[in-house]
Amino acid sequence: MPEQHASATGNRGGDDHGTGNSSDTGNGRGDGDGNGTANSGGAPGRDTANRGRTRPTGHDVAGAAGVSQATVSLVLGGKWQGRVSARTAESVRAAARELGYRPNLAARTLRLGRTRTALLVVPALTNDFFATVHRGAVEVAGAHDFGVVLYPSPEGITAAPDPFASARTALDGVIASSMAPEALAALRGEGLPLVMLDSDEGACDATVNVDLADGMRQVVAHLRELGHRRIAHVAADVDSWTFEVRARALRDRLRACGATLLRTERSPLSVAGGLAAATRILATAGKAGAADVPEDRPTALVCDDDLLAVGALKAARRLGLRVPQDVSVTGIDDVALATAVEPELTTVRLPAERVGAAGMQALLSVLEGRPVEAVRLPVRLVARGSTGPCPSPGLHGSP
Amino acid sequence: MPEQHASATGNRGGDDHGTGNSSDTGNGRGDGDGNGTANSGGAPGRDTANRGRTRPTGHDVAGAAGVSQATVSLVLGGKWQGRVSARTAESVRAAARELGYRPNLAARTLRLGRTRTALLVVPALTNDFFATVHRGAVEVAGAHDFGVVLYPSPEGITAAPDPFASARTALDGVIASSMAPEALAALRGEGLPLVMLDSDEGACDATVNVDLADGMRQVVAHLRELGHRRIAHVAADVDSWTFEVRARALRDRLRACGATLLRTERSPLSVAGGLAAATRILATAGKAGAADVPEDRPTALVCDDDLLAVGALKAARRLGLRVPQDVSVTGIDDVALATAVEPELTTVRLPAERVGAAGMQALLSVLEGRPVEAVRLPVRLVARGSTGPCPSPGLHGSP
DNA sequence: CTCCCTCAGTTTTACGTATAACGGCCTTGT
DNA sequence: ACAAGGCCGTTATACGTAAAACTGAGGGAG
Known part of the structure; x- marks a missing residue:
């Protein structure tokens, strides 16, 4: 036929x-x-x-x-x-x-010494934020006859990937969402152009960042408007620039508006991790009557990403706390999961697709020798059901 | 390194x-x-x-x-x-x-005509089932000095991918989780070995299947044990072998035990799709008092995958129905999302990692000319909180 | 008429690797 | 003693493509 x-x-x-x-x-x-x-x-x-x-x-x-x-x-x-x-x-x-x-792609590559192929290093595929980043990168790449191959760092965000063995071809450049220092050094030694996403500047040719300091500012403003003053931080247990930015911005903003950062609990970036960390935070007080509002229990949990926030949601429910009546929870990313749970997550929406697109764009610029300016993309708080007015100590216990 | x-x-x-x-x-x-x-x-x-x-x-x-x-x-x-x-x-x-x-990989490839690289075609990366499949495939591949490059079919499960443009190198074979017929034909025309996951046999060199007929049997048995007799099917709006198997198995099993398949609603494979489909099913009756149990409302929703099931959970909640007291919901896959929601999903756990591993194993066998027998992996129902006893009409409405 | 230039191609070469074909030694067997 | 092989390498070649260098033929300009 x-x-x-x-x-x-x-x-x-x-x-x-x-x-x-x-x-x-x-x-x-x-x-x-x-x-x-x-x-x-x-x-x-x-x-x-x-x-x-x-x-x-x-x-x-x-x-x-x-x-x-x-x-x-x-x-x-x-x-x-x-x-x-x-x-x-x-x-x-x-x-x-x-x-x-x-x-024959191999012959062409051998001849040209270039492959029109970029490697996209992401920490995990279980967070569909990165799936969306990939989509954005592929879109821009396709328009320039470039290819993108995906390398999910299997051991988690801190493991050293072996990009060259993964991409079964030579590479023109790398876009990395997170890389262990030694892997980064190997990359630099190879002389490959490198664009980092959500990372510190320096030691790479271009950066594409999301304005998470502003995101945290919006989160704090939102919570302050709702009356919250005692806040805890469910943080990622990852030594990475973005998470440092989040922590610092949260701390500074809370101080600036007179609220208190009660404590910080670090955990792996997963639902289970968020569950564990939030449990540690919420279970330390108010055991007798969960509906009470003891002084040492935060009224809001600010989480480093949506997975952690969903875990926090579970923790609250298991401890008999209602969200958002007893405790408010916020996330970051706005992945599909955020609207799949009940209540839906108040979170900071990151322009994942634009991150991928800008990363690819930056890499193309570097490859063509054009100067690239650091990109910083805006973010926006999306208020949903997981945040509500701060519970007042007297109003609640007596129906 | x-x-x-x-x-x-x-x-x-x-x-x-x-x-x-x-x-x-x-x-x-x-x-x-x-x-x-x-x-x-x-x-x-x-x-x-x-x-x-x-x-x-x-x-x-x-x-x-x-x-x-x-x-x-x-x-x-x-x-x-x-x-x-x-x-x-x-x-x-x-x-x-x-x-x-x-x-130099390009030179080696040109010389040898082989690349020790397989392409893994998956419908979407937003369902982390496929991320796990990928992990399994990579593990086996790595042990045989093979590489795996991932091709997420961007337009959804039915779109025709262009695998050759995606993998920026020649390929030794393809493992496809789902492919449009024309893409499949193109692949066959190229003469590439092809292993299909969860697909019909024929037109490919090997298949790795998950025993979903048995999975549906377990789902039906579970629901019957809980007393359910009126059941609806939230189906994937995808013309694919696996989903036909699920539908047929559900129908046959229900008939075999005297239960009724009230209706089937098809929708795209996403949380939003499940929400819409389940709303169509549940909202048609019992508008006046949601807690009533009208004769034409099913007491259990069997969903084709976990994303749909989570959407169904949302639909029920929005309509004022409690899960599982008023309606039970089941999924398939057991992805991370299944335990992130509340209540946790009763679902059929698929051995995603083993699927990927077996797929890669089969491809290696085909490449070496060894005969491969069709693989069929067992599945297991995991009962959690989204299923409960069938509500009896009289017992509920009057406190 | 010659010189130079454009058109429309062809020869040739290089990319880096794997391996077939080959060739000097040194040890054997008969 | 001399052919028959092991060792231990070397030289040469092919893989398919891109592009530089080259070849003629035709056509104004001087």
């Missing part, structure tokens, strides 16, 4: 898989063409060259079109302006389409 | 093990060179022009060790038994380590 459908994917390489090999793919492996011209006007040759199942090469296309391989490369590479006649170019394209030619 | 591993394709002799390979993990990255290599004189190797910043090649190593490039390839490829003396081999390895040599 010669179902030939031209996929107009916009890029120049036609992706057709026509298998109608009725054409005379002239020359095969035998390079005997050294003598005179391959007579084009001769008898219709038998299909000789298609050896079983190997993919056609540029030479096959050249033979079919009656030109040399160099011409095929010129035409298909798009650089034939003024070097090849329009008719010849068209016949080359026709032959390529007919044979279902696709250039 | 240049973990050079002897690739033993175990062609026939197959005595691959015992390669006391050089575990040069974390070799001195500090030796970045700073011109380090004092090219040993006296060797036939001539100019070893270290051109500034380019990566060292096999020729550079050869020059440094005073041998030919062929010997370098022999030694580093592990095939030097009886062809190179132990002392020479060691000096080659030392030179490679010193220079930080890493073989």
Whole structure:
């Protein structure tokens, strides 16, 4: 079934898989063409060259079109302006389409020394924030004929990845959402351009950041408006720049408006981690009557991301505390999970797709030698059901 | 880190093990060179022009060790038994380590025609089931010196991916969790080995399935034990083999035990989709008093996956129905989300990691020409809080 | 008429690796 | 003593592509 459908994917390489090999793919492996011209006007040759199942090469296309391989490369590479006649170019394209030619990526890479491929290093795939970042990066990459291969650092956010073994090809650059110092050093040693997401500047060629200091400011303002003054921090147990920024911004903002940071509990970035940390915070007091509002129990938990916040939600419920009546909870990221739980999470929405897009954009700029300015993307608090007015000590216990 | 591993394709002799390979993990990255290599004189190797910043090649190593490039390839490829003396081999390895040599993957691929790389096609990364599948595949692949590159089909489960443009290198095979027919045809046309996960047999070289018919049997048995007789199906709006299996198994099992499949609502595979579908099912009756148990409202919702089930949870809550007192909900997959919500989901746990591992294993078998038998992995119902006894019409409404 | 320039291609080369084909030694067997 | 092999390497080649260098033919300009 010669179902030939031209996929107009916009890029120049036609992706057709026509298998109608009725054409005379002239020359095969035998390079005997050294003598005179391959007579084009001769008898219709038998299909000789298609050896079983190997993919056609540029030479096959050249033979079919009656030109040399160099011409095929010129035409298909798009650089034939003024070097090849329009008719010849068209016949080359026709032959390529007919044979279902696709250039050998390995050979092209070997020749060019570049791959038009970026590696995206993310800490985990279980947080769909990074899936969205990837989507944004792929979108921009695709528009520039670039590819993105994803490397989920398997051991978690602090492990050293082996990017080169993962991407089974040479790389033009790396976009890293988080990297262990030693892996970063290895990368730098390799001389690869590196764009860091949500990381400190320095030791990389460009950064794309999300304005989490402002995000924390919005969180604190929101909670202060609701009357909260005693706040705890469910922090990520990760030594990473972003999380330091969050902690510092939270501390500074709370101090600036006269609220108290009661305590900070660190835990791994997962629902289970948030559950454990929030339990440690909430269970230390008010055991007798959970509905009481003891002085040493915070009325709001600010969590470093949505996974932790969902864990905090569970912890509160297990301890018999209602959210948001007894305790408010906030997250960061606004992943799908945030609206899947009940109550829905008040959280800081990060423009994940734009992060990925800006990261890829920055990498492209670096590769082209253009100067790149540090990107800082704005964030926005999304108030939902997990935050509410601060419970007043007297009003609650007596119905 | 240049973990050079002897690739033993175990062609026939197959005595691959015992390669006391050089575990040069974390070799001195500090030796970045700073011109380090004092090219040993006296060797036939001539100019070893270290051109500034380019990566060292096999020729550079050869020059440094005073041998030919062929010997370098022999030694580093592990095939030097009886062809190179132990002392020479060691000096080659030392030179490679010193220079930080890493073989050029593109050149190797071009030469060998194989890449030891598999493509894993998954429908979406927002469902962390597939992240776990990926982990399983990577684990097995790594043990065989294979790589796995991930291709998230961006347009959802039915879109046609372009795997070849995605994986920026040639591929040895494909493991596909779901593919549109035209993409599958393209793959077959390319002659690539293909392992399908949770798909129909036929048109591929091997399949790895999860016993979802049995899973549905367990779900129905569980609900029947709790007394449920009127059941609705929140189905995936996807024309895919697995989902057909689920639907048929549910229908057959319900009929076999005398229960009724009240209706089926199809929706996209997401929390929002589940919310919409379950709302359509639950809102059609009992508007006046939600706590009533009208005859046309199901007492249990069986959902095609956990995302849908979480959406159903939300729908019930929004309609004022309690889970599980008023309505029970079940999912499939047992992803992290299942225990993040409240109540926790009763669901069918699928061995995601084993699926990925078995898929990679099957692909390796196909590549080596060994026969592969279809794999079918067992599943297990995990009863949690989202299912409870069927509400009896009289007992509930009057406090 | 010659010189130079453009057109329309072709030859040739290089990318880095793996391996087939080959060749000097040194040990054996007969 | 001399061919027959092990050792221990080397030289040469092919993989498919991109692009630089080269080749003619035709056509004004001087």
